[in-house]
Amino acid sequence: MKKIVVIGVGLIGGSFALDIKRVYKDAVIYGVDESDTHLDEALELQVIDKKAELNEISNADLVIVSIPVDATVKHISKVLDLVSDTTLVIDVGSTKEAICEVIDTHKNRRNFLAAHPIAGTEFSGPKAAKQHLFNGKTMIICEVEKTAFKLQEKALQLFSNVGMRIRYMNPKAHDKHIAYVSHLSHISSFMLGKTVIEKEKNERDIFDMAGSGFESTVRLAKSSPDMWTPIFKQNKANVVETLEEYINNLSKFKQFMEADNFEAIHSEMKNTNHIKDILNGII
Amino acid sequence: MKKIVVIGVGLIGGSFALDIKRVYKDAVIYGVDESDTHLDEALELQVIDKKAELNEISNADLVIVSIPVDATVKHISKVLDLVSDTTLVIDVGSTKEAICEVIDTHKNRRNFLAAHPIAGTEFSGPKAAKQHLFNGKTMIICEVEKTAFKLQEKALQLFSNVGMRIRYMNPKAHDKHIAYVSHLSHISSFMLGKTVIEKEKNERDIFDMAGSGFESTVRLAKSSPDMWTPIFKQNKANVVETLEEYINNLSKFKQFMEADNFEAIHSEMKNTNHIKDILNGII
DSSP states (O other), X not given: OOEEEEESXXXXXXXXXXXXXXXXXXXXXXXXXXXXXXXXXXXXXXXXXXXXXXXXXXXXXXXXXXXXXXXXXXXXXXXXXHOOTTOEEEEOOXXXXXXXXXXXXXXXXXXXXXXXXXXXXXXXXXXXXXXXTTTXXXXXXXXXXXXXXXHHHHHHHHHHHTTOEEEEEOHHHHHHHHIIXXXXXXXXXXXXXXXXXXXXXXXXXXGGGOOHHHHHHHGGGGSOHHHHHHHHHHTHHHHHHHHHHHHHHHHHHHHHHHTTOHHHHHHHHHHHTTHHHHHHHHO | OOEEEEESOSHHHHHHHHHHHHHSTTOEEEEEOXXXXXXXXHHHTTSOSEEOOGGGXXXXXXXXXXXXXXXXXXXXXHHHHHOOTTOEEEEOOSOOHHHHHHTTTOTTGGGEEEEEESOOOSOOSGGGOOTTTTTTOEEEEXXXXXXXXXXXXXXXHHHHHTTOEEEEEOHHHHHHHHIIIIIHHHXXXXXXXXXXXXXXXXXXXXXXXXXXXXXXXXXXXXXXXXXXXXXXXXXXXXXXXHHHXXXXXXXXXXXXXXXXXXXXXXXXXXXXXXXXXXXXXXX
């Protein structure tokens, strides 16, 4: 792989760029981004080697599309229009159903691989890019059978080279499950942050009392609204369902407290404690 | 300080024991615990020097009470009955109003200091004890004026020696604010864990898709129900209030989604983003 185009030089695209440069010594990374500031930053940080326009795609070996999921759905057909026979286009967004649908009948569908790396931080932009972000992490691949065999191989080689393990899944199942283990966590964090900030308006110094537990639960509330709003929009039905179940569980907990049923409170927590073993399995 | 009695040799009591041994070289730590297994563990791990009974208190320099908050309220009067004039008794529980009330008119009230270290992990028991847990952390002290001046000095010296900064607060304000920045975070984590675990019963492999964001938001769901049930019970009114506000915020977010009002969703997140600066201030 020599010519790589990264569309969207933020946290995920930038981290792929850094890892690709580390693993493929003669790779040249072309950065495309609607923000010129981001492109200049990425160039200065040596995340990319050159600033480029979309037409650079035509003879690229690999194109990574790492932009907000609404922009991906909007631009992906144009990207696929431009590729050559040997170009692999990987989309790394957090929702998979809409994107798979929109390119399903594209004449270059076989050049495309739908993927979702379960990796990231609460930060965004080129400065957030870092080497080894994907090491030991899971890559979810959707509809692998629709990608040309040689390009599948190329992708798997790349993912393996940066240290990822692979899980195959259909787009519908992906979007449903990811709502539970990722999207809901973000909303829970944002609303927790909001609840405490609202309180703080009237009660000064409340944050002096916050410790690592609070920090841990609200960390995701630092995430980018520009990235997350389109995700929630595309995955609306699933996210609303998870929110409903979460709110029901919280309301039940509150009712137990109001009824002084602390045996139930104890067993609610006890029954959830085995999250320990589950987390040990995934981390 | 030579003779120290730690009542409750778990995460917090054990961590104080370890730090005290590090800072006061000739200190001898006596451990008291209703669990013999915990005492044996603490002795083997050299968290304590000797197993002891409550009557060891009579000529101790320092007594640290670090047991579930309902047990503290139940036993604290008996503890204060036993102390000598120069014994300092520090309670380190997560609620302060009930404990301050129950010993308010005790004849040895001046031997008592109500404190709450904003430090901890999601683990419990003697194995969870660790050195330097309190370094750089906040110690909240309530009703300091009710503690004998010389014993205040002794306590402040200890807290400073283990690296803590001090905040003074009345018990009522403590319990109200801590509900927001600690108790609510725990419930949010437990119920998030519950929501996902319930889903997983029907949908296998869902946890394969969980990443560091999920881990961060459900970490506190590993916490001990034996410790947290009494906290929620003692701080019921405040915790119910925070839950109400949290559930309202989540419901509003869900309504915005259902109404396809993604501008509102964006601004909800944007407005909460400044949690960044707040967290930078506290960590």
